[in-house]
Amino acid sequence: DAPSQEASLAGPQEAFSEIIMTNLALVRKILKNPDVVAENIPVGKISKTPCAVMYIKNFTNRKLIDNVEGRLKKIGADYIFSSSDVEQLIEEKTYMPMTHTLKTERPDRAASMLAEGKVVIIVQGSPFALILPTLAADLVEATEDNYVRIPEANFMRVIRIFGMLISLFFPALFIAVMLYHQEVLPTDLLTAIAASREKVPFPIVFELVIMQLAFELIKEASIRVPNPIGSTLGIIGGLILGQAAVEAAIVSPILIIIVSISGIGSFATPTLALSRSLVLLQFIYIIVAAAAGIMGIVSAAFLSLALLASAETYGMPFLAELLPSSNNKYRSAIPVHPIWRRRNRV
Secondary structure (H helix, E strand, O other): OOOOOOOOOOOOOOOOOOOHHHHHHHHHHHOOOOOEEEEEOOEOOOOOEOEEEEEEOOOOOHHHHHHHHHHHHOOOOOOOOOHHHHHHHHOOOOOOOOOOOEEEOOHHHHHHHHHOOOEEEEEOOOOOEEEEOOOHHHHOOOHHHHOOOHHHHHHHHHHHHHHHHHHHHHHHHHHHHHHHOHHHOOHHHHHHHHHHOOOOOOOHHHHHHHHHHHHHHHHHHHHHOOHHHHHHHHHHHHHHHHHHHHHOOOOOHHHHHHHHHHHHHHHOOOOHHHHHHHHHHHHHHHHHHHHHHHHHHHHHHHHHHHHHHHOEEOOEEOOOOOOOOOOOOOOOOOOOOOHHHOOOOO
16 A cells, blocks of 8 residues: 555555565565565564565674674563564663654565665564664654755755754753843733733743643544544644634633644654654743753753754664764765765665
8 A cells, every 4th residue: 555654756655564474575566686585584472474684785883783682582572462562571671762663564665775775674464664774863853855956855854853942852942031021022922922921820930831732632533533633633623622712711812823823833844753742842942942042941951952962773873864874884974965975885
């Protein structure tokens, strides 16, 4: 079937299924290389779920292959039902807010990652493949980048990164400005915001958190309801409840604008796992901004970058591909390079 989570206008319109042999055939159809290896490692003491570890022989780093296979063989769970179970059992830092494993439903993306020297795990019964190691640059890369011209790909990548930054920092910056740094706003704008909140009975931090939770509730509900009802749910949540809440002076119009802009930024995130990670960090930044203003946001941002810079995934620095390396060991993923300038492997 066509991909549902990683849709592409210019790329192939086929996705993985729940049958492992079909998924292996889809990858081999794209990557016509006799050195592509798919090793079967049953996982689960009782279920013995078939799990294929794909890599290119004499091309992928042998230490990486042994690392991945060793973790799979050490899984002690009785039953394995999907690739998500495998992801949780082999990941290095369970409570890390930022995901370190990329899941894809596109055979073409899995094949391109194999061509970069990475390992792909395909599990029976799951339409998603795991890509290891997953670096920060892989999380901001969209499938469409490989099927459009370089100027278009670079422009859309800048837009996506800008949207992710808005989603992460915009609500926290609004709280910091309104509580500690009102002098940075023009007087007319500050007066308009104060007038819109004149009859609102709740503190601005509590109001923003409630609005963000309501937005996440609408997103979660839209996933659970049948497709024909999804558009109706959006109308109810966005128009009826939002307008009624403003007229009842429960929330201010400016906060609806802040939450809406932040939500649009989160929709620009190319991967669902990264989008959910940004939502968790968003609430942390809101709390920090309410406690210490912009200095708190800056301190939290530096702490987050320090944690990410020190993190490794299967022996590789998590931020390796975001900036060009002095020894040219890792390719730079920002901006998007023409295909004739890209390195063959990570």
